[in-house]
Amino acid sequence: MSSTVKEIEILTVDDAELMRISREGTLSLNLNEMKAIQSHFGALGRNPTDVEIETIAQTWSEHCVHKTFKSIILYSEGEEEPEQIDGLFPTYIQRATEEIAKPWCVSVFSDNAGIIEFDETFNLVFKVETHNHPSAIEPYGGAGTGIGGVIRDSLGTGLGAKPILNTDVFCFGMPDTPYAQLPKGTLHPKRVFKGVVAGVRDYGNRMGIPTANGAILFDSRYTANPLVFCGNVGLIPRNRCDKSVEPGDLVVAIGGQTGRDGIHGATFSSAELDDTSESLGSVVQIGNPIMEKKIVDALLQARDRNLYRSITDCGAGGFSSAVGEMGEHVGAEVHLERVSLKYEGLAPWEIWLSEAQERMVIAVPSENIDELMEICEAEVVEATVLGTFTDTHRLQVFYEGAIVADLEMEFLHNGLPKPVKQAVWSPSKHLDMASRDEETENYTDDLKQLLASPNIASKESIIRQYDHGVQGGIVINPLVGAENDGPSDACVVTPVIGSRTGVIVANGINPKYSDVDPYLSAAAAIDEALRNIIAVGGTLEKTALLDNFCWGNPDKPDRLGELVRAAKACYDIATAYGTPFISGKDSLYNEYSDTTTGEQRAIPSTLLISAICVMPDIQRAVTMDAKAPGNLIYVVGNTYAELGGSHYFDIHGFIGNNAPAIQPDEAKLTMERLSSAINSGLVRSCHDCSEGGIGVAAAEMAFSGGYGMSLDISDIPTGDGIIADDYLLFSESNSRFIVEIEPQHRQAYENHMAGIPIGCLGTVTNTREFVITGKNNHRIVDTPINILKSAWQEPLLFN
Amino acid sequence: MKPKVLILRTAGTNCDVETDAAFQFAGAETALVHIQNLISDKINLTDYQILAIPGGFSYGDDIAAGILLAVEMKHKLTNALNQFVADGKLIIGICNGFQVLVRTGLLPGADTSEMAQRATLAMNTSAKFECRWIDLETQESPCVFTKGIKAHVYLPVAHAEGRFTAPADVLSELETNNQVVFRYAESGYPSNPNGSDADIAGICDTTGRIFGLMPHPERFLMKWNHPRWTRLVETQNTDSEEGDGLVIFKNAVNYVKANL
Structure with a gap:
């Protein structure tokens, strides 16, 4: 065994020591898992090497294998009998x-x-x-x-x-x-x-x-x-x-060199953070987009010439999981000293686990290797043959001639004990907020405050930094x-x-x-x-x-x-x-x-x-901006008194209990009909009603289109007799849209939507005023669109 | 015979596919060629009539935008480039390609044959990468790419280093020779998105056969690329699917057909 490889003493140690090995090695393995490894190697009569135990920890990490989503769960709500979920x-x-x-x-x-x-x-x-x-x-x-x-x-x-x-x-x-x-x-x-x-x-x-x-x-x-x-x-x-992998195919790494960056990324992200995590700098990888672009350029040419049979990326766990996954059903043999390194001094397990970026592994039939290398040379991308896929059903890793890991694929991929986990759920009770109709007649400030809340506010300063047109x-x-x-x-x-x-x-x-x-x-x-x-x-x-x-x-x-x-x-x-x-x-x-x-x-x-x-x-395709004065504004879908978790409750310091639910049959029909109305060319613009409800959605349509609106909320279709002005305006019920219809399409549109709850609230106006009339026939919102727009645009400009 | 366009690629080039599509739609035969293949003489520039240097981040724009590719072209393709220009052939550089042309000295060009850099494309005054559509005003110029183009053109920009700047004498020479091809329609941010001197968005050499611009005409090949096409009734009602950017590539192809 190479002197740079350590044997990890697990056969003779107690549970506390097993957990110490897991914790101090950032392995993120629990006691059951450590014991499964202990008994596997016990049967083999030897201790694992560091390369082996690290390989198992990566492969079994929550990050790589998603064990929570696969485990058996005993789930109970309140006093009920637990339900077993497989x-x-x-x-x-x-x-x-x-x-x-x-x-x-x-x-x-x-x-x-x-x-x-x-x-x-x-x-x-x-x-x-x-x-x-x-x-x-x-x-x-x-x-x-x-x-x-x-x-x-x-x-x-x-x-x-x-x-x-x-x-x-x-x-x-x-x-x-x-x-x-x-x-x-x-x-x-x-x-x-x-x-x-x-x-x-x-x-x-x-x-x-x-x-x-x-x-x-x-x-x-x-x-x-x-x-x-x-x-x-x-x-x-x-x-x-x-994709497929055949025994005899070459294990070829393409792209960036391997360094110490990103070691233990998979296991690190399978545990909680604490106030000392900031010292774990080496678990974060270092990116080089130009290298990745070169890989794309080279690989797509090789793909189109059919030069390789399988491909995967080196992500979490680096080569250990890339080669381990590709070779799962055949076997693989890898020689770590062949790996192109950023600098000297890496231990074999570090080379094997490094999450250095911009690396892909492909399975190349040996007759294609020269042609592949030519493409890589032309694109100035490094490619290295690390080993071969085998028919041994083992993952065998060598370093300078000595074997440093020899694992059965079966144990590596299926040896993870399936845990049984307990889950309980009981609903929390929160304070509810009553309608504020008694205390206020005007919701303009509420609307502005909602538009300015960071979740709703414009993200333009960020969006413009991204290239959308390339x-x-x-x-x-x-x-x-x-x-x-x-x-x-x-x-x-x-x-x-x-x-x-x-x-x-x-x-x-x-x-x-x-x-x-x-x-x-x-x-x-x-x-x-x-x-x-x-x-x-x-x-x-x-x-x-x-x-x-x-x-x-x-x-x-x-x-x-x-x-x-x-x-x-x-x-x-x-x-x-x-x-x-x-x-x-x-x-x-x-x-x-x-x-x-x-x-x-x-x-x-x-x-x-x-x-x-x-x-x-x-x-x-249609967009959400109001298109022309005189067009009609409709709400599609029922509004319910569903303000639990809403932004309106949030700005007033409440959570509430009635979060928006879904009426699946009604909702599906609504979406299907609306979709077909749009595809028939009957809809001039359409906006989804989400955070901040009808009030926010209609305001966004108005100021994005540069027009005012004059709306009356008494025609909002409701599912449960909701009448409060603020509830109607700011409820976040699902499956609702605001649409703009040209007057000449009014009849066709209404016919098309027959049986779906819709309500015509008013029109797009040639003014710059955004006006909403409430149930008592007075204006509950009345403000120029540019005021609403600046409220929405300003909060996140610092970026 | 179809005019042949060489679309130059290297590490970090990323607008090559749409530039390729633009020339194909314009009726040219195109080849995407990595610069290594020109340096190693596997491919000869003389077999082509148009050289296009697309946008992107050549070599990551390390040091400054376009500089490494410019140095490589200047020193490893010196003769081929000089011959190409001397043969009266066409060169277009878009965005990163414009940055490259300016850094090789091919733009704005000098009266000596030696390639020397006389202007630059510096960091935007906003100090960040920005992607937005802008109004351009077409200028009187000898540029063959913009012949007969609309007086106002709407195109997207997407860059961090697009502020055209040059010493006063170079700027006045550009004006005297009518080498300014496009200006941003209004001064001031964001209409002039990067703070360019004299609102310059694109220039040509004195012959009009070498053209560089920061905006991306290859991103407006189809009418539905316009960011407000859903608002424009006239756009929706026309049968033509063509976007306003295509004419620049058609002009180049037509020029080659008529002159080369």
């Missing part, structure tokens, strides 16, 4: 997709990204990932490598997709947090905000990928644990979607309207220039509703993502979803209970709408503890739903 993922996510059974789903949950059909030549791949822990410690590098990593997921799907679109969603602490209130060892939210935006900007722009969709949310509970979701859509020829396919920009500054519901791009077939990408996220019920939060996230798709001209029929769960510590039964609630909603709502999940990811342990005071913080349970829809003719 894995959240198979029960609620995978099953939904199987039951929906869309023929255009090409590959789901198995590859690095989901694949759906696009046109006769191409398919689309889509993946969203998080890079939360690294972004908390080093925002610029953490976010940049987050986007870099998800781009490599597209490149590592099938035989490699060309990245065509980025989407990014961030959750930060409040930008005005006083420094004195910062938890120990954490960065100020503004610092995190600026660093994350710059990181995503510099990586995405340099790669030449448009970033045309996203969202930014704020909540004080994200201060110590910011969330950074990075997504990428790729375009792949239909005949390049399958690749030449943008059809609906993230900013729309008379002055190109209104908030678009979704983006539309044509990945093939000149073709009318488009891709719509949107997202939905509502962590505030989690405080009431994570089920409702998850349901609303799906509804919102779909509303955004419908609002620009998409259809439910052609929409697929991604789920990204960011949660606290799932070892705590109440946190896990919230996860169960959310997963149940995913199944219920996705099947109701007929929109399948094609990929997803979870990031758990988003908690912070202060090791001196014992203070513990968790993020609000946060589910991001990303939606992708294929649009047959982009000329049918």
Whole structure:
């Protein structure tokens, strides 16, 4: 055995020592897992090497294997008998997709990204990932490598997709947090905000990928644990979607060199953060977008010449998981001294685990290696043959001739003990807020305050730093309207220039509703993502979803209970709408503890739903900005007294209890009818009703279009006799839209929507006044649109 | 015979595919060529009539935007480039390509044959990368790419280093020779998105055959690329799908057909 490899004494030690080894080695393995390793090596009669135990820890990490979503859960609500759930993922996510059974789903949950059909030549791949822990410690590098990593997921799907679109969603602490209130060892939210935006900007722009969709949310509970979701859509020829590995294929690494950066990234992100995490600088990777662009340039040529049979990216766990996964069903032999290093002095386990960025591993039939090397030379990209795939069903790692790891693939991939976890959920009770109609007759200030709340306020200063137009396919920009500054519901791009077939990408996220019920939060996230798709001209029929769960510590039964609630909603709502999940990811342990005071913080349970829809003719797309005076403004969908978790309650210091629910049958019909009205050319503009309700949505349409509106809320269709002015204006009920209809289409539109709750509230006016009349026939909102617009535009200008 | 366009690539080039599409829609035969293939003589520049240097971040824009590619072209392709220009062929540089042309000295060009840099594209006055559509005013110029183009053109910019600046004598020479091709329609941020001297958005050499601009005409090939196409009734009602950027590439192709 090489002198640089250590044997780890586990055969003879007690439980306490096993846990010490796990903790001090940042292995993030629990006692059951350590004992499984102990007994496996006990049977072999030897101790593991450091390379072996590190390989197992990476492969078994929450980050890589998603064990919480696969474990058995005993779940109970209140006093009820516990329900046994045999894995959240198979029960609620995978099953939904199987039951929906869309023929255009090409590959789901198995590859690095989901694949759906696009046109006769191409398919689309889509993946969203998080890079939360690294972004908390080093925002610029953490976010940049987050986007870099998800781009490599597209490149590592099938035989490699060309990245065509980025989407990014961030959750930060409040930008005005006083420094004195910062938890120990954490960065100020503004610092995190600026660093994350710059990181995503510099990586995405340099790669030449448009970033045309996203969202930014704020909540004080994200201060110590910011969330950074990075997504990428790729375009792949239909005949390049399958991969395989044959014994004898060469293990070839392409791209950047290997250094000590990012070691233990996978296991680090599978544990909570604390006030000392900032000292763990080496767990954050270092990004180089130009290197990644070169890899894309080289690999897509090699793909089109059929030079390799399989590909995956080096993400979490580095070579250990890339080679381990590719060789799972055959076996692999790797020689670590061949790896191209940034600098000398790395121990074999460090080379094997390094999460140095911009590296891909491909399986190359030996007869193709010369041609592959020629392409790499022409593109000035380094490629190295590290070893071969074998038929031994073992993962064998050598260093300077000596074997340093020899693991059975079966144990590595299936030896992880399946835990049984406890989950409980009991609803919290919050103070409710009564309508303020008694105390005020005018809600103009409330509307301005809502528009200025950071979740709703304009993100233009950030959006403009991203290139939306590169690749030449943008059809609906993230900013729309008379002055190109209104908030678009979704983006539309044509990945093939000149073709009318488009891709719509949107997202939905509502962590505030989690405080009431994570089920409702998850349901609303799906509804919102779909509303955004419908609002620009998409259809439910052609929409697929991604789920990204960011949660606290799932070892705590109440946190896990919230996860169960959310997963149940995913199944219920996705099947109701007929929109399948094609990929997803979870990031758990988003908690912070202060090791001196014992203070513990968790993020609000946060589910991001990303939606992708294929649009047959982009000329049918509509935007949200009011188009012309005289046009009629309608609300589509029922309003209920659902202000629990709403922004209106929030600005008055309440949470409330009635978070927006979904009436699935009614909602589905509403979306289908509206979608077909838009595709029939009956709708001039359409905006989804979300945070801040009808009041905010209508105001945004007005000032984005540069016109006033005159509206009367007495014609808002309601589901439960809601009559208070403020409730009608600011309720956040799901499945609602505001649409603008030209007078000559009024009849056709109303006929088209027969049976759907709609109400005509008034018209677009040729003034610059935004006026809403309340139930007692007096003006409850009355203000120039430029006042509303500045209230909305100013808060986040610091970026 | 179709005019042949060489679209130059290197590490960090990223607007090559849409530039390629633009020339193809304009009726040219195109080739995406990595600069290594020109340096190693695998491919000859003389086989082409148009050289296009697309946007992107060549070599990461390390040191300054476009400088490394410019140095590489100047020193490793000296003769081929000089010959190309002497043959009266066309060169267009867009965004990063414009930065490269300015740093090689091909733009604004000098009366000596030696390539020397006489202007620069500096960091935007906003000090950040920005992506937005801007109004351009077409100027009287000998530029063959903009012949017959509308007086006002609307195109996107997306850059961090686009502030055209040069010594006073160079600026006045540009005016005297009518080398300014496009100006931002209004002074002041954000209409002039980067703070360029004299609101300069694009220039040509004195022959009009070498053209560089910060805005991206290759991003407006289809009418639905316009950020307000859903508001423009006339755009929606026309049968033509063509965007306003395409004419620049058509002009180049037509020039080659008529003259080379």
